[in-house]
Amino acid sequence: MTSALQTAGLCRNFGALAVTQNVDFVLPVGARQALIGPNGAGKTTFINLLTGLLQPSAGRIRLGGEDITALAPEMRVRRGLVRTFQINTLFPALTPLEAVTLARLEQRGASRRWLGALSGQRAAIDEAYDLLERIGLGADALQETRSLPYGKQRLLEIALALACEPRVLLLDEPAAGVPARESAELFEVIARLPRDLSILFIEHDMELVFRFAERITVLVAGAVLTEGTPAEIASDPQVRQVYLGSAGHG
Amino acid sequence: MLLSLANILFNGVAYGMLLFLIAVGLSVTMGLMGFANLAHGAFAMLGGYVTATLMAKAGWPFFATLPAAFVLVALASLVLERALYRRLYRAGELDQVLLTIGVVFMAVAGATFVWGPSQAPIRVPAYLTGTVAIGPFDWGVYRLFLIAMGALVTLALIVGLERTRFGAMIRAAVDNPRMATGLGINVDRVFSITFMLGSGLAGLGGALGVNLIGLDPSFPIKYLVYFLIVVAVGGLGSIKGSLIAAIVLGVCDVAGKYYLPDTGAFIIYVIMVSLLLWRPLGLFGRR
Amino acid sequence: MTMTATTDRTLPDPADRRAAAHAFIAGQARWRWPEAVFWLVAAASLVIFPHSLVLAAQVLIAGLFALSLDLILGLGGIVSLGHAAFFGLGAYTAGLLAAHGWNEPLTGLVAAGLVAGLVGFATSFIVVRLKGIALLMVTMGVALLLHEVAQKAHAITGGDDGLQGISMAPILGLFSFDLYGRTAFIYTLAVVFACFLVARRLYNSPFGLALKGMRENGRRVPAIGGSIRRHSALIYTIAAVMAGIAGGLLAQTTEFVSVEVLGFQRSAEVLIMLVLGGAGLLYGGFVGAAVFLVARQILSGIDQTYWFFWLGLMLVLVVLFARNGLLGGAKALLARWRRA
Numbered sequence: 001m002t003s004a005l006q007t008a009g010l011c012r013n014f015g016a017l018a019v020t021q022n023v024d025f026v027l028p029v030g031a032r033q034a035l036i037g038p039n040g041a042g043k044t045t046f047i048n049l050l051t052g053l054l055q056p057s058a059g060r061i062r063l064g065g066e067d068i069t070a071l072a073p074e075m076r077v078r079r080g081l082v083r084t085f086q087i088n089t090l091f092p093a094l095t096p097l098e099a100v101t102l103a104r105l106e107q108r109g110a111s112r113r114w115l116g117a118l119s120g121q122r123a124a125i126d127e128a129y130d131l132l133e134r135i136g137l138g139a140d141a142l143q144e145t146r147s148l149p150y151g152k153q154r155l156l157e158i159a160l161a162l163a164c165e166p167r168v169l170l171l172d173e174p175a176a177g178v179p180a181r182e183s184a185e186l187f188e189v190i191a192r193l194p195r196d197l198s199i200l201f202i203e204h205d206m207e208l209v210f211r212f213a214e215r216i217t218v219l220v221a222g223a224v225l226t227e228g229t230p231a232e233i234a235s236d237p238q239v240r241q242v243y244l245g246s247a248g249h250g
Numbered sequence: 251m252l253l254s255l256a257n258i259l260f261n262g263v264a265y266g267m268l269l270f271l272i273a274v275g276l277s278v279t280m281g282l283m284g285f286a287n288l289a290h291g292a293f294a295m296l297g298g299y300v301t302a303t304l305m306a307k308a309g310w311p312f313f314a315t316l317p318a319a320f321v322l323v324a325l326a327s328l329v330l331e332r333a334l335y336r337r338l339y340r341a342g343e344l345d346q347v348l349l350t351i352g353v354v355f356m357a358v359a360g361a362t363f364v365w366g367p368s369q370a371p372i373r374v375p376a377y378l379t380g381t382v383a384i385g386p387f388d389w390g391v392y393r394l395f396l397i398a399m400g401a402l403v404t405l406a407l408i409v410g411l412e413r414t415r416f417g418a419m420i421r422a423a424v425d426n427p428r429m430a431t432g433l434g435i436n437v438d439r440v441f442s443i444t445f446m447l448g449s450g451l452a453g454l455g456g457a458l459g460v461n462l463i464g465l466d467p468s469f470p471i472k473y474l475v476y477f478l479i480v481v482a483v484g485g486l487g488s489i490k491g492s493l494i495a496a497i498v499l500g501v502c503d504v505a506g507k508y509y510l511p512d513t514g515a516f517i518i519y520v521i522m523v524s525l526l527l528w529r530p531l532g533l534f535g536r537r
Numbered sequence: 538m539t540m541t542a543t544t545d546r547t548l549p550d551p552a553d554r555r556a557a558a559h560a561f562i563a564g565q566a567r568w569r570w571p572e573a574v575f576w577l578v579a580a581a582s583l584v585i586f587p588h589s590l591v592l593a594a595q596v597l598i599a600g601l602f603a604l605s606l607d608l609i610l611g612l613g614g615i616v617s618l619g620h621a622a623f624f625g626l627g628a629y630t631a632g633l634l635a636a637h638g639w640n641e642p643l644t645g646l647v648a649a650g651l652v653a654g655l656v657g658f659a660t661s662f663i664v665v666r667l668k669g670i671a672l673l674m675v676t677m678g679v680a681l682l683l684h685e686v687a688q689k690a691h692a693i694t695g696g697d698d699g700l701q702g703i704s705m706a707p708i709l710g711l712f713s714f715d716l717y718g719r720t721a722f723i724y725t726l727a728v729v730f731a732c733f734l735v736a737r738r739l740y741n742s743p744f745g746l747a748l749k750g751m752r753e754n755g756r757r758v759p760a761i762g763g764s765i766r767r768h769s770a771l772i773y774t775i776a777a778v779m780a781g782i783a784g785g786l787l788a789q790t791t792e793f794v795s796v797e798v799l800g801f802q803r804s805a806e807v808l809i810m811l812v813l814g815g816a817g818l819l820y821g822g823f824v825g826a827a828v829f830l831v832a833r834q835i836l837s838g839i840d841q842t843y844w845f846f847w848l849g850l851m852l853v854l855v856v857l858f859a860r861n862g863l864l865g866g867a868k869a870l871l872a873r874w875r876r877a
Contacts, residue, residue: 125558
């Protein structure tokens, strides 16, 4: 099994506090993997390290065959390592069409053309529109983002990520704050994504995790506790004790 | 040569102390609330005018006017903080810059209207003028006095911050406002009081400065850059940083004017820009 | 722009919706009638205010300067307290060229833009690394540095007394500058309009969209593969060129330059004009410049001190009550009226 994304000995300290401890992690190509763990386990920190928002104190990160530990966040995106944010991180005054078009322009290396008309970028606009249509935002493409209902904004988060042509997609609680029924729909969208795309997602709702993940990694206090199939994780006494037993997440 | 070097150091340190007195309040309040207050120099100017007016019109002795300058400016700053600044703590930097530039312009116009456009005259007591000979050199008495005042205030600030309960609250709030709030510290109140104290110090500095750097309505604009340099180079919220930055700035300014009179303030700006490139958060800044 | 959006929901056919998407993007760049009115009025100044053409030209130049600041502030989100650096560089380039015999206006302007642009490009690498107070101090510091240099190089620049001996050749060898400022006004209007067209094109270009994205949410830009530093460096350079041209225009039309063009006051004033008019709207700088300069003409005629007071008060009121400036306020009113 080849790895899409891999870390070796990844550490991150905030002062004396170790929030990521010696994490060796492998995301296989085509994975549908969940990252779970109690609040404060360092899940988002781990994603921030992978995407370059934080620099690790020690350890390496490899994307495909390439060491990306020192790359700037945008360069990692260009190489296909793309994320979404737990809290909506969108462009409130832009329309979804504009936002996704912008992401397409960045991928095409056309975002610094300043003497040509935006309307001349027909291919980028078409791609953006098609993507929105595919993900179910076609009818909302021309609304200001801030006027969209919350669930649709969550979809737009994913659309923006997909516009970056990801090979590896990191979803930080994609359904955070969405009502239960809608969050299942959101995960249906994610489940329909192409199989060659490798996906790692953080999710608190165990029902969703066990329904959509093929493998699960459990993070506790910044270190990997265990990893396995949903069945293995569900029956792991350590997990039951440390996480499922004591957690009580809503 | 040796003589002039000692002289320059001495004059530079005295000037730096003055800059420190005026700017330290700005540093602490900017560190505390992240509020870019470009009108800080207006407080210093007001302090200067309080002293000049009380001496000329009411016949107060110089030393009696100093506490008055401190208190009156502190009160005036409280009014300003309540009426205007408070609304913009969570606003962007641009809004803060614009609002406080507006306040500067109004202060300049107000000062011109009340006190006239020319230099405010001041006569400090005779025993503070002239020079004394200590060792091989002559020392300007007023500058010695300034350095002593600066040292006194620094000491008071350090003791106040390190040893008192309120000082601990300020330090906690500068360090991490959210955590401080969590610990039950009323950050808003702490800030109000700190702002008053800082402005009061600026007023005191302004009062002490009249005899050294003069006073006219353009004061808040003329010296704005200097105060900001002290704050930016020293690092927001750092008393030690402000003190060092102010003294280095004072010495460089005096030395530049003496050795390289043709380049003027040029050197200061070069040093400032390169320092900020090297350390964008200033010498002792942490955020 | 929301009008197309609301009708779009009723389009059931994706093909129609796709066409609507393209129409939406194209529609944002379309000229609207208030724009035509604005430039017609500007041109009509020639007939309406024949005795105030000098002031009118000043407004246009200040407006262009403010527009260049709008590019970095309103679009790029970079707060600069030293934008006069580029205005002054342009003014001195054009002025010095003319004072030393190169008095052909158009090439002089090109040189002004180039010099300012080069310095802008060089400093952009510094500027994009900073934020907060360090950014304010460094932008201000660079301008102060240049101001200091110009002041001390009295033999070359004339310092506070100003650069002597500027006289311009006729434009294109045909139109001489006249005493009433007619030629100067027409020349200024033409150059300013040309620069405006470039800025407007930029506003509606792919890069314009990237900048709007940066302004809306800078943190997200790297996450979609964009480089904030490279975007910022480019817009900073373009804005520097435009500010340089504005400065060059001032030097050529007034045949005078003094160190004041580099001063802090000028940096502060252009910021005020832009915010007064409304940042990020393309026309805000012109509106702000017109109101500011006309108000100064009237108020400082009474007393310089009063002008400073009113200026300060104006700033405080704009910040507290009219965050989007006069133009932003007018737009909001118009939108409310349309909805009602």
